Amino acid sequence: MYKETKVQPYFDNITLKDFIKSDNPSLESRMKGLRSFTEELFSHGHNLYRRELLSATDTVVKVKDPLTGLTKEMLMFGSNNYLGLATHPTVEKAVMAAIAKYGVGMGGPPLLNGTSELHNELETKLAAFKDSEATLLFSCGFNAIGGWLNAMVREEDIFFYDEYNHASLHNALLGVRCKKIPFRHNDMTDLRRKMEFYADKVNEKWLVVEGVYSMDGDIANLQEISLLCDTYKARLVVDDAHGTGILGLKGSGAAEILPREKVFLHLGTFSKSFAFTGGFICGSKDSINFLRYLSPQYMFSASLSPMVVAGLLAALEIMQSDTSLRKNLIENTNYFVNQLALSGIEATSSSAIVPILVPQQYNLREIALKLHERGLFINAVEYPAVPIDKQRLRISMMATHTHEQIDKLVSNLAEVLREAGMIT
Numbered sequence: 001m002y003k004e005t006k007v008q009p010y011f012d013n014i015t016l017k018d019f020i021k022s023d024n025p026s027l028e029s030r031m032k033g034l035r036s037f038t039e040e041l042f043s044h045g046h047n048l049y050r051r052e053l054l055s056a057t058d059t060v061v062k063v064k065d066p067l068t069g070l071t072k073e074m075l076m077f078g079s080n081n082y083l084g085l086a087t088h089p090t091v092e093k094a095v096m097a098a099i100a101k102y103g104v105g106m107g108g109p110p111l112l113n114g115t116s117e118l119h120n121e122l123e124t125k126l127a128a129f130k131d132s133e134a135t136l137l138f139s140c141g142f143n144a145i146g147g148w149l150n151a152m153v154r155e156e157d158i159f160f161y162d163e164y165n166h167a168s169l170h171n172a173l174l175g176v177r178c179k180k181i182p183f184r185h186n187d188m189t190d191l192r193r194k195m196e197f198y199a200d201k202v203n204e205k206w207l208v209v210e211g212v213y214s215m216d217g218d219i220a221n222l223q224e225i226s227l228l229c230d231t232y233k234a235r236l237v238v239d240d241a242h243g244t245g246i247l248g249l250k251g252s253g254a255a256e257i258l259p260r261e262k263v264f265l266h267l268g269t270f271s272k273s274f275a276f277t278g279g280f281i282c283g284s285k286d287s288i289n290f291l292r293y294l295s296p297q298y299m300f301s302a303s304l305s306p307m308v309v310a311g312l313l314a315a316l317e318i319m320q321s322d323t324s325l326r327k328n329l330i331e332n333t334n335y336f337v338n339q340l341a342l343s344g345i346e347a348t349s350s351s352a353i354v355p356i357l358v359p360q361q362y363n364l365r366e367i368a369l370k371l372h373e374r375g376l377f378i379n380a381v382e383y384p385a386v387p388i389d390k391q392r393l394r395i396s397m398m399a400t401h402t403h404e405q406i407d408k409l410v411s412n413l414a415e416v417l418r419e420a421g422m423i424t
């Protein structure tokens with residue numbers, strides 16, 4: 001019998017609840033517990049959560065500085081707007097034109113009054129982009145994942161998933177009674193061992209991975225994962241929130257290397273390289289039709305606004321036609337990682353996400369605060385959002401960053417990490 005992996009999901013809200021000390025289980029007492037927890041957490045001016053942006057999410061942003069209350073100009077290295085499309089003039093124009101024609105919202109869910117010609121066009125074009133037959137749009141990626149699980153996964157199913165899958169999967173799984181088998185992050189030996197153990201079971205099997213992992217920026221070994229799915233007869237589902245628009249010759253994501261029939265469903269979000277909000281699932285006509293009528297998160301939630309859909313169509317067109325964006329992005333990431341190495345800072349990445357791990361003995365919040373003071377907008381991610389020994393600065397590169405901006409990031413990082421004693 002294999003030993004069960006200890007799962008440490010990214011953003012473990014169950015662990016977070018354990019932080020909240022309360023005398024009794026009443027809601028009032030728990031709210032009081034949370035208040036003291038956050039007061040302690042954010043004492044000494046450390047609260048860099050929810051920094052208020054006063055400008056568009058671009059490589060340079062204006063922020064209301066939580067430390068001084070004044071407007072601060074900062075270099076943005078914390079945004080998932082990887083291709084810089086949040087401020088692309090063609091996208092902005094498409095949004096404006098859609099408002100003029102359709103107004104600002106649909107006022108209903110897709111099966112009733114919430115489908116426009118734009119929604120249908122986006123579904124068709126996304127399906128082609130993802131080399132699939134059909135697409136379903138959701139109000140966000142979080143709901144797409146929940147919508148798929150609610151509709152398709154049953155109690156008797158066996159569900160394999162990478163321990164580092166996103167919180168949206170862990171959260172949706174809480175409400176699904178199937179046999180849940182997490183495997184160690186990107187560990188094909190562990191996965192094979194676990195799939196082998198259930199090899200003689202005829203139950204429906206699922207294997208869910210991310211194309212690019214959201215906190216580490218590393219890529220799933222999809223060739224081997226696909227072979228394992230063939231061997232053990234599992235359906236492969238790839239959540240490529242962070243690879244779509246970035247990886248592959250067409251830019252359609254990490255799964256582009258696999259033949260169409262090897263991926264049962266592609267999950268995606270519009271909140272990263274598309275720079276909007278919304279989510280989607282691509283798959284066969286039959287599976288999308290099944291989800292269209294059985295996903296509560298699809299059926300009972302209002303459709304994306306037409307102005308968003310028009311902007312998404314423009315963004316998709318740019319993603320496909322302007323290959324310079326993802327070339328610049330990869331070039332910027334490589335440049336950044338190389339410059340870091342020259343400064344004695346270790347980091348690797350295969351995508352736009354570059355994590356710099358900060359060992360537990362160093363004060364991540366102090367480091368983040370110093371970077372903020374120096375005008376660098378970077379996200380610090382700590383337990384329970386990541387495992388306790390894996391706290392980090394999660395740096396996001398954009399296609400539109402200049403080398404000069406990246407140099408500034410590297411020199412400031414080196415100074416701050418040297419002051420902290422992390423590098424010599």
Ligand SMILES: Cc1ncc(COP(=O)(O)O)c(C=O)c1O
Binds near residue numbers: 140242
């Ligand atoms: C891997 C992954 N899947 C799903 C989601 C959820 O996407 P959305 O922001 O559209 O809800 C995210 C968002 O952070 C993500 O990183």
